[in-house]
Amino acid sequence: MSESMLDIFVTTDRVIYFDDSLFMMDDEHEVPLEKIASVRVQQHGLLHNILDYGILWFDTGGGAIDMMRSIPNVPHPDYVAEIIAKVLKDRRQQKNPEHDNSINSDNYDY
Secondary structure, eight states: OOOEEEEEEEOSSEEEEEEEETTTEEEEEEEEGGGOSEEEEEOOSHHHHHHTEEEEEEEOSSSSOOGGGEEEEEESHHHHHHHHHHHHHHHHHHHSOOOOOOOOGGGOOO
16 A cells, blocks of 8 residues: 655746655656746546546647656646746746836827
8 A cells, every 4th residue: 555645836946746655656856937838737537527636737838748747646736727827927027027118109200
C-alpha cells in the first residue's frame, strides 16, 4: 500500500510541484513562468468530475504536447489554474506596464 501526495507551489518565477509516493518515488518538477503561455485544465471521465480532479497542461508554445509540462491528478484544477493565470498576468503587467496612449490634441497642427 502506498500513500501518494502532490504538492504544488506557485512563486513569482516558477510553478514547482512535488510528486511523492511512500517508499516508491520522490520527484520534483518545475516550469518557469516565462515559458508558460497559458494554462489548461482537463477533466475526463465521471470520476474526475465528481471528485474534482484533473490535469493541468502548460502551453509553452512548442506546438507538441510535452508530458513534463503537465501536472496529473490535481485537486480542484480550475482553482489552481486561476491562481497560476493571475500570477502570469501580474508578472506580465509588471514587465510591461501599460503606457498612457491618450492623444493630446494640443500637440498637433490641423
